[in-house]
Amino acid sequence: MTIYNFNKGIGWASSGVEYAQAYRSNIFKKNKQIAKFIFTDMFQENLQPMAQNIGFEDDEIIWLYQSFTDVRISPTTFSVKDLEKEITFTIKEKKTSTNSVTYISEENGIRLTAYLDKVATDKVYKTELLVNGKLIQRDYYTYVKTFSEYFKPVDNSARLFQRRFFNVNGSVAYEELLNGKDSLFLFENRIISSKRVLLEEFIKNLQLTAQDILIIDRSTDQGPEIIKCKGPAKVGSIVHAEHYNATLTTPEKILWNNFYEYSFTNVESFDFYVTATEKQKNILAQQFNDYKKADPLVEAIPVGSLDRLRKKAGRKKNGLITASRLAGEKHIDWLIKAVVEAKKTVQDLTLDIYGRGTEESKLRQLISELEADSYITLKGQHKLDDVYKQYATYISASTSEGFGLTLMEAVGSGLGMVGFDVPYGNQTFIEDDKNGYLIPYIKNEDEINIKELSNAIVKIQEKEMGNGGLAQVQKASYEIAEPFLTTQIRKKWLALEKEVCHD
Known part of the structure; x- marks a missing residue:
């Protein structure tokens, strides 16, 4: 049995949703409940230090895009010296600042800037390659190169048109071709037509059973895919905030918070809901009964917990x-x-x-x-x-x-x-x-x-x-x-x- 928790992003100044997940992670570990926390956004920075910053462990984290490679979640360990071994052009000048190191070529107008990790400040998490002042390529690193982005100049700006995701040995695991809002993903033996289909394939690869639980922390742009591919697994939605607009709600019609609208309007597809407080639980349960003629399982479980009460005499x-x-x-x-x-x-x-x-x-x-x-x-x-x-x-x-x-x-x-x-x-x-x-x-x-x-x-x-x-x-x-x-x-x-x- 595994509990899979679906979110989108995480950052250095994370929201209450991410902190709630971190608290939940701690509870699951103490209970010996196996849990994974899945992030589906694209990150232009190693997510491991950001996740670690609020208490996640590396083996709990799954990044959608990296899950199709054999690269594991890891701190940034790729060093400046490692990068310098890979530079093929002759370095004319090297400029060092607090957050970056820039290498300038003797010829061809090449300029390579390495951006240093916020935690391990001698390690490189990203490089940018400019040729004659135009951005051509970005490479991203953890303990190996994880993916590259390729750009072309359009209307005096750099337009991203392609990504390549790598395996540990440097081979290409798959490519992403960007065209407007969506993408085409090219694998060796198949083509995936959009990010939503990529997410569906990821969920199918989990090989879910009736003993698995899927918890949706953010359903926007991924709720339907999770429900579609859940198989026999049980699915629940976490309510992190006020779930409806009281001002615009009447006895005949309720206006749900748009972040929860999918989860609530498709109540028949969900096995349970979790609110953080008893008061919200009672309100939501009554609203399901009044507006949906439904009686789903709604539980109140605080999103956080206290390991102990902390006391001090002098304040x-x-x-x-x-x-x-x-x-x-x-x-x-x-x-x-x-x-x-x-x-x-x-x-x-x-x-x-x-x-x-x-x-x-x-x-x-x-x-x-x-x-x-x-x-x-x-x-x-x-x-x-x-x-x-x-x-x-x-x-x-x-x-x-x-x-x-x-x-x-x-x-x-x-x-x-x-x-x-x-x-x-x-x-x-x-x-x-x-x-x-x-x-x-x-x-x-x-x-x-x-x-x-x-x-x-x-x-x-x-x-x-x-x-x-x-x-x-x-x-x-x-x-x-x-x-x-x-x-x-x-x-x-x-x-x-x-x-x-x-x-």
Whole structure:
């Protein structure tokens, strides 16, 4: 029996979906349930370090494109010296920078740039070959060359038209010809007409049985192929976020979240669904009954778990922490403005912001403009297991959390909590006036929301500074965290496997 988990991409600043998979991987290993995590996107960087960064092991990972070769998932070990042995032109000049090494030919206008791995900085994960200033070829490496991309100049830009994927011995495993949005894949004994058909062939090659389980984390552009080729295997869909639009839903018709529309509209093809919270489970089950006249198996299994509760006596006085991708929907700018306002009352208030993302430079500028550099700090990406307990309070301005791994981790470290009264994470991990405060959220009223955040920050600091207040807040958070201990979540996954595979 193997549990195959289907996703699309992964990155250095991964989303909650990837972190949820990493937590699930940990549970499966502890349960001795064999699991594989399949990524189907094209990567222009070795995915192994990115997967390892959030806790995956190499033998758990399958990359769709590499699965048709004999190259294994591996760290980048191809060195600069290895590359230099392969260079056939005479090197006139060598330029070295922090992230790359460039070799310039004596003649023919050849320029080869090697890009260095973010983790193993003396190793090469990609090279670019330019001839007379025009990009001709890119090669990608792990412990061997994994694939090459070929370009031709079109309208003063480089257009990708072909890829070659290699076996360990350097032979060509197959080729991809790109034409617009889709591709043609050329193997020695067959032609595959599109990426979707390539995925179908991959699934068929798994030789699935009735004891195998397919878990779909992202169904966009791959859900139909998984269902079509699953054979006797059981299939389930993980619900990672709010699954419907409440505003546009009527008693006669429901508007599903487009990420889950395929899974929900084809309910007869799925064996089970997993939500992260009991509240969402109950809502989804009722909606299946109301709108689809269906009664599928819906289970609530938290997407994360806590190996243990983390405790610490001394914490940073009036120290706030938040952790997330630095993305617009997380509203970190609201938190910054709220803390600036709250500091007028709580003079030694500080905020540390953990995470990376597209909003980082914008947030840094906002902190500077508000002259808050001395007490609001962007801390970057860190492993936070033992960081939360240094603080007294966790704050969030997200207006939509299907679960909220950082919320779980924060209560597991006994922090007081502040967040909006929105489904489903905040409502799961914050008990109003016990371990923190749930704030009313008003859509499109930024200033009111910021003011409410500021007031709640002041309120919880006063609560925690009161006689025995911090101890009571911590006790309440630890009690909320208890059901999310790994020992409890392990039992839920074993029970689901038994129910699905042993009818």
